[in-house]
Amino acid sequence: MVGYNAGTTNPTLLNRLGDWRDREAWIDFVMRYDPVIRSSCRRYRLDAESTEDLCQRVWIDLARRMRTYRYDPGKTFRGWLRRLCQSRAIDLLRQKKAHAAEWLADQPAGSLWEEASAGIEVDQGAAPERTVLLRQAEEVQEAVRRRVSERTWQVFWNIAIEGKSVRETAAAAGMSYYAAFAAEKRVGLMLREEGQRFLAEPQVLAPEI
Numbered sequence: 001m002v003g004y005n006a007g008t009t010n011p012t013l014l015n016r017l018g019d020w021r022d023r024e025a026w027i028d029f030v031m032r033y034d035p036v037i038r039s040s041c042r043r044y045r046l047d048a049e050s051t052e053d054l055c056q057r058v059w060i061d062l063a064r065r066m067r068t069y070r071y072d073p074g075k076t077f078r079g080w081l082r083r084l085c086q087s088r089a090i091d092l093l094r095q096k097k098a099h100a101a102e103w104l105a106d107q108p109a110g111s112l113w114e115e116a117s118a119g120i121e122v123d124q125g126a127a128p129e130r131t132v133l134l135r136q137a138e139e140v141q142e143a144v145r146r147r148v149s150e151r152t153w154q155v156f157w158n159i160a161i162e163g164k165s166v167r168e169t170a171a172a173a174g175m176s177y178y179a180a181f182a183a184e185k186r187v188g189l190m191l192r193e194e195g196q197r198f199l200a201e202p203q204v205l206a207p208e209i
């Protein structure tokens with residue numbers, strides 16, 4: 001078995017990694033730093049599948065970088081490694097957001113908002129992406145609701161979510177048919193634009209403390 005001290009950086013080991021044929025060095029390196037990488041990746045509170053994906057991305061990147069890496073005694077290797085994990089985590093998050101934005105754009109108007117506001121506890125066994133989308137939908141919904149009158153919001157809700165007719169909703173709200181129709185369309189557009197803006201915003205990954 002290869003002996004090592006996992007708590008210290010071994011510059012000689014790091015410099016040996018430039019040679020793919022140095023099997024012992026790579027075994028030692030993986031044994032030392034796989035727990036460090038997994039611990040760093042778990043701090044971003046991703047689901048299990050995404051955490052494993054992130055670890056693999058980091059190792060693929062490391063395998064490429066370590067061939068030309070030169071240890072700097074003035075900097076900590078573990079600090080560099082944590083920054084690399086964060087960079088790959090941001091890349092992964094951006095890909096998931098792009099996928100989420102495409103998925104959101106394909107949904108019927110109001111479908112996510114109905115699920116997010118149904119008062120039903122989110123199924124923890126559901127697809128992680130959908131669970132995240134439902135929670136994002138709650139935030140988007142509240143942001144738009146604060147920007148319109150309560151009557152306008154209720155008109156949208158009655159038509160888009162509860163499925164009531166425009167004529168019935170307009171009569172109940174004391175509005176003309178066309179005013180109710182326009183209100184529902186306007187709020188629906190605001191929700192979609194706010195959702196796209198929310199998903200496009202860069203997210204600062206905050207590791208657990």
